[in-house]
Amino acid sequence: MNRIILGDNLDVLPTLPDAGVQLIYIDPPFNTGRRQERRRLRTLRDEARGDRTGFRGRRYRSEEVGRAGFADAFADFPAFLEPRLRQARRILDARGSLFLHLDPREVHYCKVMLDGIFGRSSFMNEIIWAYDYGGRSRRRWPAKHDNILWYAKDPRRYTFHYEAIDRVPYMAPGLVGPEKAARGKTPTDVWWQTIVPTNSAERTGYPTQKPLAILARIVRVHSDPGDCLCDFFAGSGTLGEAAARAGREFLLVDCDPAAAALMARRLAFARPRCIGFRPDGES
Numbered sequence: 001m002n003r004i005i006l007g008d009n010l011d012v013l014p015t016l017p018d019a020g021v022q023l024i025y026i027d028p029p030f031n032t033g034r035r036q037e038r039r040r041l042r043t044l045r046d047e048a049r050g051d052r053t054g055f056r057g058r059r060y061r062s063e064e065v066g067r068a069g070f071a072d073a074f075a076d077f078p079a080f081l082e083p084r085l086r087q088a089r090r091i092l093d094a095r096g097s098l099f100l101h102l103d104p105r106e107v108h109y110c111k112v113m114l115d116g117i118f119g120r121s122s123f124m125n126e127i128i129w130a131y132d133y134g135g136r137s138r139r140r141w142p143a144k145h146d147n148i149l150w151y152a153k154d155p156r157r158y159t160f161h162y163e164a165i166d167r168v169p170y171m172a173p174g175l176v177g178p179e180k181a182a183r184g185k186t187p188t189d190v191w192w193q194t195i196v197p198t199n200s201a202e203r204t205g206y207p208t209q210k211p212l213a214i215l216a217r218i219v220r221v222h223s224d225p226g227d228c229l230c231d232f233f234a235g236s237g238t239l240g241e242a243a244a245r246a247g248r249e250f251l252l253v254d255c256d257p258a259a260a261a262l263m264a265r266r267l268a269f270a271r272p273r274c275i276g277f278r279p280d281g282e283s
């Protein structure tokens with residue numbers, strides 16, 4: 001059954017049974033020290049008070065219809081994450097995997113912590129999600145990647161569907177012959193993928209929304225149809241969308257009422273049960 005739960009994940013996780021989910025992807029706050037916030041705007045036609053001119057000379061203005069966001073500053077980020085990661089291991093199925101999405105400032109502390117919780121041999125990959133967007137520093141190399149740590153609960157037995165990996169173009173197709181060039185190659189642990197473009201249909205307006213293509217690849221390769229997939233820092237529910245579209249079930253948790261309401265709208269096609277809030281926006 002698909003579920004969206006409004007609540008602190010540290011309250012929700014202990015209520016979940018042992019070994020009940022086959023894949024966990026989490027993208028917690030990155031401890032940037034700032035509040036992550038985005039205003040949701042609607043455009044209105046307003047001849048009297050419009051502040052800009054659009055199609056056929058008509059006047060338009062924007063009106064704020066809500067805000068979504070979350071605090072992203074922690075005195076001790078590893079201490080915040082550790083009990084949640086311990087719960088993650090407990091609720092994972094024997095063949096299950098955890099994907100922890102971070103950025104280069106916190107990832108090393110969390111790698112050491114996860115080695116302690118899962119065991120070093122459970123570390124499978126550090127996936128680099130590389131993008132190329134936004135400002136470029138002139139004082140150091142512009143930081144244009146995130147880090148996704150993959151841990152298998154059991155490093156000898158885990159779900160990994162090689163045949164479900166999508167193919168990407170060769171960098172030098174002229175060196176491999178036309179047949180191989182047309183087929184493309186499987187990606188390495190460096191995944192090039194643009195961020196969710198501001199004007200794309202995929203954009204929900206939630207800050208820090210991750211691209212569906214990244215989550216879709218993880219879901220296809222690391223789970224089976226019918227599996228239960230969990231994201232307990234769910235935000236706009238990108239994992240839920242990737243799961244539902246691939247025939248998997250989702251269990252999503254977030255403590256932000258605006259995120260829960262947004263997920264309920266985004267994932268209405270998958271008929272989720274909403275727990276702790278009303279999908280019409282009332283808690």
Ligand SMILES: C[S@@+](CC[C@H](N)C(=O)[O-])C[C@H]1O[C@@H](n2cnc3c(N)ncnc32)[C@H](O)[C@@H]1O
Binds near residue numbers: 007
């Ligand atoms: C980086 S965002 C996730 C974005 C998501 N991957 C997406 O694609 O939209 C992190 C989310 O964690 C949520 N969060 C932070 N602390 C939490 C907690 N203790 N329990 C549940 N959710 C929490 C925030 O409200 C925020 O929505």
